[in-house]
Amino acid sequence: MKPLIRRFVSSPEGVAGALLLLSLVLAAVLGPFILSGDPAALVGRPLLPPFADASFPLGTDQLGRDVLTRLVYGSQASLTVGFASAVVAIVVGTLVGTVAGFAGGLVDEGLMRIVDAFQIVPGFLLALAFVSVAGPSLAVIVLAIGLGAWTGPARLARAEVLSIRERDYVAAARVIGMHPAEIAFREVLPNALPPVLSLVSVIVAAAVLIEAALSFLGLGDPNSVTWGGMIADGRNLLRSAPFLSIIPGLGLVSAVVGIYLFGEGLVEALSIRGRRL
Amino acid sequence: MKTVLCNVERLSVSYRTPAGVQHALKSVNLDIFAGEKLAIIGESGSGKSTLSLALTGLLPDEALVEGRISWPGPGFDPVPGRDIGIVFQDPGSSLNPVLTIGDQVGEGARRHLGLGRKAAREKAVELLSRVRIPQPENAVSAYPHQFSGGQRQRIAIAAAIAAGPSVLIADEATSALDTIVQAEIAVLLEDLVKNGDMTLIFVTHDIGLAASLADRIAVFRTAELVECGEARTIVHEPQADYTKQLLTTHIDLDSPRLVGASYVR
Amino acid sequence: MHRAWRLTKRRLVASIPVLAIVILGTFLLMELAPGDAVDAYLVSLGGGDSRLADDLRQSYGLDQSALSRLWLYVSSLARLDLGWSIVFNRPILDIVLERLPNTLWLMGAATALAFTLGSLLGILAGAWPGSALDRVLSIGSLTLYAVPGFWLGLVLILVFSVQLRWLPTSGIETIASGKVGIARALDIARHLVLPVASLGFIYLALFLRMMRAGMGEVWRQDFVLAAKAKGLSRRRIVVHHVARNALLPLVTMLGLQAATMLGGSVVIESVFAIPGFGRLAQEAVAGRDAPLLMAVIIVSAVLVIIVNLLVDIAYAWLDPRVGSSEAASR
Numbered sequence: 025m026k027p028l029i030r031r032f033v034s035s036p037e038g039v040a041g042a043l044l045l046l047s048l049v050l051a052a053v054l055g056p057f058i059l060s061g062d063p064a065a066l067v068g069r070p071l072l073p074p075f076a077d078a079s080f081p082l083g084t085d086q087l088g089r090d091v092l093t094r095l096v097y098g099s100q101a102s103l104t105v106g107f108a109s110a111v112v113a114i115v116v117g118t119l120v121g122t123v124a125g126f127a128g129g130l131v132d133e134g135l136m137r138i139v140d141a142f143q144i145v146p147g148f149l150l151a152l153a154f155v156s157v158a159g160p161s162l163a164v165i166v167l168a169i170g171l172g173a174w175t176g177p178a179r180l181a182r183a184e185v186l187s188i189r190e191r192d193y194v195a196a197a198r199v200i201g202m203h204p205a206e207i208a209f210r211e212v213l214p215n216a217l218p219p220v221l222s223l224v225s226v227i228v229a230a231a232v233l234i235e236a237a238l239s240f241l242g243l244g245d246p247n248s249v250t251w252g253g254m255i256a257d258g259r260n261l262l263r264s265a266p267f268l269s270i271i272p273g274l275g276l277v278s279a280v281v282g283i284y285l286f287g288e289g290l291v292e293a294l295s296i297r298g299r300r301l
Numbered sequence: 302m303k304t305v306l307c308n309v310e311r312l313s314v315s316y317r318t319p320a321g322v323q324h325a326l327k328s329v330n331l332d333i334f335a336g337e338k339l340a341i342i343g344e345s346g347s348g349k350s351t352l353s354l355a356l357t358g359l360l361p362d363e364a365l366v367e368g369r370i371s372w373p374g375p376g377f378d379p380v381p382g383r384d385i386g387i388v389f390q391d392p393g394s395s396l397n398p399v400l401t402i403g404d405q406v407g408e409g410a411r412r413h414l415g416l417g418r419k420a421a422r423e424k425a426v427e428l429l430s431r432v433r434i435p436q437p438e439n440a441v442s443a444y445p446h447q448f449s450g451g452q453r454q455r456i457a458i459a460a461a462i463a464a465g466p467s468v469l470i471a472d473e474a475t476s477a478l479d480t481i482v483q484a485e486i487a488v489l490l491e492d493l494v495k496n497g498d499m500t501l502i503f504v505t506h507d508i509g510l511a512a513s514l515a516d517r518i519a520v521f522r523t524a525e526l527v528e529c530g531e532a533r534t535i536v537h538e539p540q541a542d543y544t545k546q547l548l549t550t551h552i553d554l555d556s557p558r559l560v561g562a563s564y565v566r
Numbered sequence: 567m568h569r570a571w572r573l574t575k576r577r578l579v580a581s582i583p584v585l586a587i588v589i590l591g592t593f594l595l596m597e598l599a600p601g602d603a604v605d606a607y608l609v610s611l612g613g614g615d616s617r618l619a620d621d622l623r624q625s626y627g628l629d630q631s632a633l634s635r636l637w638l639y640v641s642s643l644a645r646l647d648l649g650w651s652i653v654f655n656r657p658i659l660d661i662v663l664e665r666l667p668n669t670l671w672l673m674g675a676a677t678a679l680a681f682t683l684g685s686l687l688g689i690l691a692g693a694w695p696g697s698a699l700d701r702v703l704s705i706g707s708l709t710l711y712a713v714p715g716f717w718l719g720l721v722l723i724l725v726f727s728v729q730l731r732w733l734p735t736s737g738i739e740t741i742a743s744g745k746v747g748i749a750r751a752l753d754i755a756r757h758l759v760l761p762v763a764s765l766g767f768i769y770l771a772l773f774l775r776m777m778r779a780g781m782g783e784v785w786r787q788d789f790v791l792a793a794k795a796k797g798l799s800r801r802r803i804v805v806h807h808v809a810r811n812a813l814l815p816l817v818t819m820l821g822l823q824a825a826t827m828l829g830g831s832v833v834i835e836s837v838f839a840i841p842g843f844g845r846l847a848q849e850a851v852a853g854r855d856a857p858l859l860m861a862v863i864i865v866s867a868v869l870v871i872i873v874n875l876l877v878d879i880a881y882a883w884l885d886p887r888v889g890s891s892e893a894a895s896r
Contacts, residue, residue, distance in 0.1 A: 137583050137584055137587055138587055140584040140587075141584050141585075141587035141588045141591060141867075143825065144584065144588065144825055144867045144870040144871060144874075145588060145825065145863055145866060145867050145870075146825040146826060146828045146829030146832075146866055146870070147825070147826065147829055148826075148829030148830070148832055148833070149828070149829055149832065149847055149862070149863055149866055150863075152832070152847055152848070152851055152859075153592070153595055153847075153851075153859055153863060154595070155851075156599075156850075156851040156854070156859065157595055157596065157598050157599040158598070229712070233714050236714050236716075236717075237714065237715075237716060237832075237833045240714075240716050240833065240836075241832075241833065241836060241848055243851065252714075255716070255717055255720065259720060262720060262723065262724055262728060263728050266724050269717070269720050270721065270724075273713075273714065273717035273720075273721070276712075276713075276714050276717065277709065277712050277713055277714075277717075280712035280713075281708060281709055281712045284708060284711070284712060285708075357795055359791060359794060359795055380797050381794065381795050381796065381797040382795065382796035382797025382798065383797055386795070386796075387792075387795045389788055389791070389792060391788055394787060394788040394789060395788040395789050395791075395792045396789055396792070397789040397793070397806075397807050397810075397811070398789075398811070398885070398886070398887055399810050399811055399814075399884065399885060399886060400806065400807075400810070404806075408793075408796060408798055408802065409796040409797070409798070412796065412797060412798050412799065412802070413797060444886040444887070446886065446887045457792070460792070460796065461792075461795070461796070463796070464796070464797075
C-alpha cells in the first residue's frame with residue numbers, strides 16, 4: 025500500500041488531480057451545510073450577474089435561485105453518477121471478463137460476442153434508450169451509463185485472465201483440488217484487477233459527461249439539480265445572461281480535468297504502462 | 302606504417318540518475334588505426350556500446366561527456382552515415398517496419414550522395430546483392446517482417462554502408478543471431494571491409510569471434526579500458542588479470558569456435 | 567488489395583452474430599417499456615377508447631406474442647423495412663435516409679478536422695519535446711478533452727454567433743433562401759462550421775495527445791537511432807520514421823471512437839438544431855416513438871460496423887505487417 029501511495033505522490037499530475045477532486049468532493053459534501061440554502065428556493069432578484077451582490081457570489085438564475093448553491097448541489101449529481109457508474113461498469117465488466125477468460129470455449133465466444141454488441145452501440149444511445157424505457161431516476165441513469173461502459177474492463181479482465189490462467193499458482197490451486205469458481209475469484213480475479221483499475225478515470229470522466237448530456241437533453245433526474253440541467257436552463261438566455269450556462273460548464277470541465285489528472289497519478293501508482301490518453 | 306584514424310583522449314561519459322551519477326566510460330585512452338579491424342570486448346555494462354555511440358556522435362543529450370575524440374586521419378569530425386556507419390544488435394527492431402527495405406537501404410545514399418529516387422533504388426539493389434540477399438530486385442519492395450533475423454541484419458549492414466562510409470561499427474551485430482548465422486555475418490563483415498577499404502570496429506562479448514576476426518583487441522571492464530593490443534598478444538600473452546580470466550573461462554567452455562579453427566593467424 | 571478483400575469478408579461474417587445480438591437486445595429492451603406503440607399513439611391523439619386500441623393492435627400485429635413479433639420485425643428488417651414512425655407518421659427508412667447525410671457530413675468533417683489537425687499538432691509537440699509549445703499543447707489538449715461537447719457548442723455560439731455575428735446560430739442552411747448549387751453548398755458549410763468544431767475539437771485533443779505520446783514512444787525505438795546514425799535530416803526522421811509509426815494507433819482509435827462520436831452527434835445536433843440522424847434518437851425519446859428508437863439503434867450499430875471495417879482496411883494499408891503470419895493477433 026505504501027509504495028503505491030509513494031508512487032502516486034511522485035506524479036505531479038496525480039497530486040494536482042487529487043487536490044482538485046478532493047476540493048470538489050468536499051464542496052459537494054460540505055457545501056450544503058455551509059451554504060444552508062435550498063437550491064430550489066427563490067431567494068433573490070432574478071438574473072443577478074455574478075459578483076454583483078455579495079450574498080449571491082455567482083448570481084441568480086431566471087427564477088431567482090442562487091447559482092452558487094445550485095452549482096454545489098449539482099456537483100453531487102455529477103460526482104455520484106460518475107463514480108457509481110464506474111463501479112457498475114468495473115464490477116460487471118470484471119466479472120464477465122473473468123468468467124469468459126477462465127471458462128473459455130463456447131462460453132467465452134458467446135460472452136465476447138455480447139461484449140462486441142455492447143461496444144458497437146454508442147454508449148450515449150444506449151443510455152438514452154434505457155432512460156426512455158425505465159424512466160429518468162438516478163439509479164436508472166447509473167445503470168444505463170454503467171452498461172455502456174463495461175466492455176473495456178471486460179476485455180481487459182479477460183486478457184489478464186488468459187495470461188494468468190496458465191501460471192503456476194493457478195495450476196497449484198487446481199492440483200490441491202480448489203473448485204474452479206474459487207480459483208477464479210480467489211486467485212485470478214485479484215490479479216486481473218489492477219490493469220482494469222487503470223481505466224477507472226476514463227470511465228468516471230465519460231460517465232460524468234454522459235450524465236451531463238442526458239440532463240442537458242432533459243433526461244436527467246428531475247428531482248436533483250444537475251449541471252447539465254443548469255446549462256440547458258441557461259441556454260435560452262445565452263445572449264443576456266451567458267454566465268448561467270458558462271458557470272456549470274466550467275464546473276464540469278474542472279471535475280473532468282481533476283478526474284483525468286487523478287487517473288494519471290493512479291496509473292503511475294499502479295505502475296502500469298499502457299492505455300493512457 | 303599505420304596511420305591513426307581516431308584518437309580517444311581521456312574520454313568519460315556519465316549519466317545523472319535518481320540513484321546518483323552513473324559512469325558509462327571512465328577516462329578511456331585509445332587509438333584507432335585506419336584500415337584495421339578492432340574488436341572491443343567486455344561483459345555487459347563494460348561501456349562497449351557507449352564507446353560506439355560516442356564515436357558515431359549518437360550519445361543522448363543527457364550524457365555528460367569529458368575528454369575528447371579527435372580524428373587526425375580524415376582531419377574532420379565524421380558525419381554519421383556519410384563517414385561512419387553503425388549496425389546495431391537487434392535486427393528485429395533496427396529496421397522501420399512500415400518502410401520498404403529499398404527505402405531504408407537507399408535513404409543514406411539519397412541524403413549524402415544526392416541520388417535521386419531511381420538511382421537510389423538501383424544502388425539499393427546493388428547493395429543488397431553485395432550483402433547476399435537473394436533476388437534483390439524484388440527485395441527492395443519488400444518489408445522487414447518478410448525477412449529472417451539474419452537477412453535483416455544483412456539489410457541493416459547494407460543500409461549502414463549505403464553512403465560509402467570509411468568506418469563501420471558493428472555494435473554486437475551478431476549477438477542476437479543463431480551461431481551459424483553469426484558466422485555468416487562475421488564473414489560478410491570481413492569481406493565488405495576488405496573490399497571497401499574500411500575500418501571496422503566491432504563490439505562483442507564473444508572472445509572467439511574477436512580473436513578470429515580482429516587485428517587488435519581492446520578489453521573493457523566496468524567503464525574502463527583494461528588493455529589493448531595485437532589480437533595475438535592479447536590472446537596468448539594477456540597482461541591484465543581480467544583478460545586472463547576472460548580467456549580462461551572461454552577456453553574452459555567447450556563451445557565450438559566461430560570463425561577459423563584456431564587463434565593462430 | 568487482395569488483403570483488403572480477405573479482411574472485409576472475414577469482418578462482415580464476424581459482424582453478423584453481433585448485429586443479431588444488437589437487434590435482439592434492442593427488441594428486448596423495448597419490450598420492457600410500459601405500454602406499447604399504440605398506447606403512445608393514443609396519447610399523442612389525446613386519448614381513445616379500448617376498441618380503437620384493440621383494432622390498431624390487431625392491424626399492426628401488436629396483439630401477437632413477443633416471439634412472433636420479433637420474427638416479424640427481423641423479417642421486415644431483412645427487407646430493409648425499418649417500420650413506421652409514430653412521431654413523423656412516415657416510414658422510418660425514408661426518415662433515416664433523409665437525415666443520415668447530414669450526420670455523415672457532420673461526423674466526416676469533424677473526424678477529418680480532429681485527425682489531421684490533431685496529429686499535426688501532436689507531431690509538432692513531439693518534434694520538440696519539453697518545449698514551451700509542447701507544454702502549452704499538453705495542458706490545452708487535456709482541458710479541451712474534458713469539455714462537454716454541448717457546452718462547447720454553446721460557448722462557440724456565444725462567441726461567434728452572438729458576439730461576433732460571423733456565423734449562424736443554428737440549422738443546416740438558411741431557411742427559404744432559395745439558394746442552389748455552390749451558393750447552397752457554401753451556406754450549408756457556413757452552418758456546419760460551429761457544429762463540426764464542437765464535435766471535432768474534443769477528438770482533436772484526443773488525437774493530439776495520442777500522437778504526442780506515440781511520438782515519445784517511437785523516438786526511443788532502435789530504428790530511429792539507426793536513422794539518426796545514417797545522418798538523415800530531422801525532417802525525414804520525424805515524418806517517415808517516427809510519425810508514420812506513431813500514426814498507427816491513431817488509426818485504430820478512429821474505429822474505436824466511431825461509436826462515441828455518433829453518440830456525441832445526438833447532442834450536438836440538438837444544440838445546433840441540425841436535422842440529422844443523431845437527433846432522431848432524441849426526438850424518438852421525446853415522442854415515445856419506440857420503433858423509431860429501435861431503428862436508430864440498429865442503424866447506428868450498422869454504421870459503426872461499416873466505419874470499423876473501413877478503418878481496418880486503412881490500417882492494413884498503412885501497416886504492412888497486418889495480414890501476414892508475422893503479425894501478432896490483435
